[in-house]
Structures are given as C-alpha cells and as structure tokens.
Amino acid sequence: MALLEIENLTVEFDTVTGRFRALDNVSYSIEVGEVLAIVGESGSGKSVAMLAVMGLLASNGHIQADRVEFEGMDLLNMSRRKRRKVIGKDISMIFQEPIASLNPCFTVGFQIEETLKEHTSLDRKQRKARAIELLNSVGMPEPEKTLKKFPHQMSGGQCQRVMIAMAIACEPKLLIADEPTTALDVTIQKQILDLLMDLQAKSGMGLIMITHDMGVVAETADRVVVQYKGKKMEEADVLSLFENPQNPYTKALLSALPENATGDRLPTVSDYHMNGEGAA
C-alpha cells in the first residue's frame, strides 16, 4: 500500500473573474522511504496538491478527488479533529521562507515544544530534552542556547534547520518540503539538502520535494512528477527523466537549463510546440 495516494485531484479557486482551476485531474502516489520530486514553474500547481492534502487551502478553494488517502485513511472526508491528529504528526511540511514561517513572537524552544505538546504525551522536562535532541540532529550548534533564541536572531539557514527540527519532531511518516532551499545561498542549500536526505535515509520516511530547480531534483529525487499549468505532464524515475524525457514540456524545461546550452542561444519553452497548449 502506498503511503500517500492521490487520484484525480482537482483544485479550483473562486476568483472575481470566476472559477480558476489550479490543479486538473492529477494523480500520483508515494511509497514508504521514497523521495518524490514535484517539479514545475510558478502557476503549475505543484504546491496546491500538497496544500490540499494538508488542509491548508484558503477558504475559496474547492477540492474534488476520487481518492486522497494516507496509509489507507481517507483524508478528505475525515473529521477535522481526526485530521489534526495526522497532520503535524504523521505528515508534516516545511516551507520556502524559513524566517517567515516561524512565529517572530516566540522563542525557538517554545515553537518546537508546542508541536510536541500537541502530539505527544511527554512532560515539560522530556519535551525540552527532546527539543535539544532535535536541534542536535539538524546540526544546530549550541542547542541549549538556540532554544532561547527568537527567529530574528538567526540566519535563514538556521531558521530552516529549526523548521526541519519542528517538522521531524514527531517522527513523521511523510515530510513535504515546499521549495525548502529556494531562499538560501548555494552552500547553505547543500547543507540543508544533505540534512534532509540524511534524515530521510535514517528514518525511512517518505519525502516529497516540491521545487522548480532541476538541479535540486537531480540531487535528491528517486522519482519525479513534472507539472505544467495544473496538469501532470510526465512521471518517471529520475534517471529516465533526465536521460530520455518523453513529454515536450519536460524536454523544453531541460534544454532551457543554461548548462545544457549548445549554441549561442538558449531554447525557450515557446520554441517547442506544446500540442496547442501554448506557452507562458
């Protein structure tokens, strides 16, 4: 049984100009211990599916699906209370802007321990010990001191480590990382990616990497889903995707990488005929 299974998921938003379909009949699944990359450009709907799974869509969002199941449990028709037991514990998520996703008014220690308080039966002392252990495992120097720090006292990379510590606090079975390194410098990006891969290998959790960066895909994924304008274009294991992309959009995306440039000019997506789809 797959860890998370999505079948024909459609997400629409009510807007002033009518309903906008952000995600159109998308299906994929992730197995235990697998790293799945979802790649696409802005507006491809790559985050929307995961926000729907997490129940984080804005109130004007509408979800339709044949199936959204986590370990065989129907996530869409679950009661809110039951869902809160799963979300944040068995499924957790980290976001692009580490500094913005932490609460500026509370210390790092408070925010990590809050997760533990909600989902575990640890007492205060144990929670503190666990928080220190977590900060250690994400490679923060001086974890005891870090507990007392506020987000603005730390760098972006450090904040992202804290976010990861919070996300893995309850040993999730599935971690969703939404552009986890986009706001970071390359050397810090490498540290964070190494950390995520290391944690994933040790714990055997499923990891969904949402990204627009083909380099990040190449460095992390087992399997890749390519999305464009809300539709799934292609799904393949990482090697076949880069070696032998099937879909014209994937081909276009790969050839737009500056390192793949052959002549003086970079091919752009509009150079490829997208079966009447048109390009952005």
Next chain:
Amino acid sequence: MAEDIILEARDLVREYRSKEGMFGKVNVTRALKGISFKLERGKTLAVVGESGCGKSTLARILTLIDPATDGDLLIEGKKIDIAKQKITPDLRSKVQIVFQNPYGSLNPRQRIGDVLTEPLMLNTDLPAQERRDKAMEMLVKVGLGPEHFNRYPHMFSGGQRQRVAIARALMLNPKLLILDEPVSALDLSVQAQILNLLADLQEEFNLTYLFISHDLSVVRYIADKVMVMYFGEVVEYGTRDEVFDNPQHEYTKTLFNATPRADIAHIKERLARTG
C-alpha cells in the same frame, strides 16, 4: 592600446557605520575590502558570491548611488568621486542598473510609458514627442509592443516586468549595464528568454555587462570573465574557462561543489552511492 577598458576599480573600499544607541560606540562594517578589476568594453564580467559578500554594495558604487569610502573608480579613464563632485547627466547616462526583483523595482502607480520616459525627462532636454517615440522604439526592442505603453506594472508577468526594467535602463543609451541578479526571481523558461534578450542587446548596442549572480550555471553561460567574492574580498578573478576549469581558491571550490548538478553522470553516481 590592447584592451579597451570602460571601467576600472582600484582598491575600492566601502565601510558602513552604525551606532549602538545615541552615545554608543560606532561599529564599522567593511563591506568591501579593497576591490580591483577592469571591465573591457563589450564584454561581460560576472560577479559571483553569496549573501553578505558585498556584491550589491559594489553595484551601488559602480552605478554612482553610493560613494566609495576609499579607492578609485575610473569610468572611461576619468576618475569619479561622487562624494566630491556632482553627477552630470552625461555621467549618469553611462552606467545604468537592472535590479533583481521586477516586482519591487517598478512603481506600481506609474504607467510603463512614464517609467521609460522619466530618465529622458530628468537627464535630457528632449521634447515630449521624441521621448515618447524613443520609449515606443525601446519597448519593441525588448520584445514588448507599443500597446503596452499605457499599462501599469501589475498587468505584466515577472518576465515582462524584467523586460520593462531592462528597457528603462537602456533609455539613456548607457555603455555599461549593471545587472544585479536579473534572472534569479524568474522561472527557468522565462530566465532563458531574458538571457537571450540580454545577449541580443549586448550585440546590438555593444554593451558592457557587470552581471551579478549566485547561480553558477547562468554565470558559466553568460560570462567572459568571472570574479568570485567572499566577505568583501575578491578571492578569484579570471576568464570563465580559467575559473571554471581550474578554480584556485578554497571558497570557489566549495561553491562549485555545493551547486546542484543536473547532468546524467552525476545522477547515476548519486544513485549508485545511495543504492
């Protein structure tokens, strides 16, 4: 003269002072610690570095926004010190800048036409009709159309806005364009379009680029020469092939190793390693 040097920097230093409270001690941050380089006309120098390395400080000094604390800046052989002398419109028109974020660098209440004609209004005495004609012409050059003249920035996509920002920078016919992370806020396919546009414009106007970026794959594609900065210092400076094929400094090597690679051999190696 073997090389045609358009801009030269000699030991540029920039310090920022901040005080701890009203009577507190003064903290001096040296953002640039003596930077020297030469820019050859019609070529592209890429400046690479991570946040806090001083690359944007350098951009501000070269575009005559901030004065340098110490050192000399020579544009076409003439020494420029904006702390002492006034900037003439003529000087202003030599160097222009394109910023990273096309959402933040355009005034949301200004029509595109006004965005483009404003530099001409401030720095030249062209009549309104000529300013308008020039702006229309420039819109077409950067891949937009005359129909965009009366629109507002919010009506454009990120790539189109960056085209507008490039058009604005080119209105005064500058010789040197400072590009401060011009494509890092853009999607991959849009990035390719903008890089192509920059290449076309460079050829057409014989422009010199100083291209600031943290993305090594973009740098490798666009640069003639590469300068790597680290904590306000230049740690590596050479032609593109020298720097990429044989990096000397430890930091450059770290930077190269940290850059995600999307080639097939590398993916195979990773898959073999992790099993």
